[in-house]
Amino acid sequence: MSSIANKSLFNRIDGVTLWLYIALVLVGIVAVFSVEYRSTDISVFMMSKSHMKQSMWLLISLFTGMIIIFTDSKFFSSVAFLSYAICLFLLLITIFFGVPMKGSHSWLSIAGIRFQPGEVGKIFTSLALARYLSLQEVNFKRTKDRLVGLAIAIVPAILIILQNETGLALVYFSFILVMYREGLPNGILIAIFAMGFLTVSTLLLSHLTMFILITVITIALALLLRYTLKRDATARIILIGSFVFALLFSQLIIPFAFKNVLKNYQIERIYTMLGQDVPVEYQKASENGDGKKKDTGYNVRQSMIAIGSGGLWGKGYLNGTSTKNSFVPEQNTDFIFCSIGEQFGFLGSLLVIALYLSLILRIVHLAERQRSDFSRVYGYCVAAVLFFHFAINLSMTIGLAPVIGITLPFISYGGTSLLSFSILIFILIRLDTERNLMIH
Secondary structure (H helix, E strand, O other): OHHHHOOOOHHHOOHHHHHHHHHHHHHHHHHHHHHHOOOOOOOOOOOOOHHHHHHHHHHHHHHHHHHHHOOOOHHHHHOHHHHHHHHHHHHHHHHHHOEEEOOEEEEEEEOOEEEOHHHHHHHHHHHHHHHHHOOOOOOOOOHHHHHHHHHHHHHHHHHHHOOOOHHHHHHHHHHHHHHHHOOOOHHHHHHHHHHHHHHHHHHHOOHHHHHHHHHHHHHHHHHHOHHHHHHOHHHHHHHHHHHHHHHHHHHHHHHHHHHHOOOHHHHHHHHHHOOOOOOHHHOOOOOOOOOOOOOOOHHHHHHHHHHHHOOOOOOOOOOOHHHHOOOOOOOOOOOHHHHHHHHHHHHHHHHHHHHHHHHHHHHHHHHHOOOOHHHHHHHHHHHHHHHHHHHHHHHHHOOOOOOOOOOOOOOOOOHHHHHHHHHHHHHHHHHHOOOOOOOO
16 A cells, blocks of 8 residues: 555556546547548648547547546545535526527537536546445435435436437436445336336237236236235235326336427437337327338448447448448437448447446446545446447447437537546545545
8 A cells, every 4th residue: 555655646547547638538539530521621731620639529528537637536525515516406497598500409518619518427426426425424215315416316317308308318227236236125127127128028019918917916026925915005005006106107108208308309219119000099190291211220230230240350441331321310420429430330230339348347346446425426427328328329329229319429520528437447446546535
């Protein structure tokens, strides 16, 4: 410990995390360049091109990272709640004054600078949750403290949903994984998976079939747990309550949400993922008023074609047919991974996946070696956010998840996204430099 404490600040920086981060960003710039490159381009250094803009954002991110490295590590815990409050304020005013873009109002323009408060909010929510769970008076075994922790994560998500940016809002639910590490009961995770199973079953089966299925499962549980139910009134209440909730959820809540809350394209994306046509009861008139049904599965099909055509070795850099001919919309953002799969094949895709998994596992390692509760929880927040983005984006590109606008960290084009993920990483690196020197 003393030898580590005597090292200079730069010698205490975790080089593995830093180099994995830089490798992924460089892969992103190379991929973005391949998407926009045309043989008629005058120069590769055209500032109007996305890869040059992304390169500038990398320099800004590294400069910001240097500032973070030289910042007193106590600063991040001391401003956690204040920054979170500012984040909620920005999210709130974005609902009313947000700049319309691709059907949402999640962008805010201040002094000519346009950014997504929801992207930046992941940093502040991570800090606030880490600060709260590290307070001495907080006992995460108490229901009240668990509810407060859940509220810290979910309130920003609700505000982002009101901006019609559902995909970004879902990222905030990844913080539940952090709370599970800090002592959230297994029953919560079981309930979450049960809700997912109930939702998918409701979308695939008829109302009558769902009623029979729920009833049969409830009766089977009652028979298996009959001795417990005889002795424990609470168990009886939970079983009956679960039965009533499951019926209301499948027969009323899901149909109401699909008929009155979700947009037409959202419904079509969900059913496309499930490999089903939208039922007649959920079909709505075309939102663009031209009476034409939009092919919502086009992006995913073209993405899968591009990845599959890459084979084992890929077609070679700048030789991707789908990439060169812009067959996949949003290919430099949401579907950037398909350009990697087409040009570098299965092996290249596997290498990128390995880089991501190595970074996430390294972050978990950094989190576990912290002596400070604040630093440990924050590390897990970073790992959870990165894992959610990575898993959902890859699932989108191969048709295993609906297209919900989740970017691939460090690789997808986007200045706000790159800067936000970079700040998340550099704060963790800074906290890790003092893991043996102080406790927040």
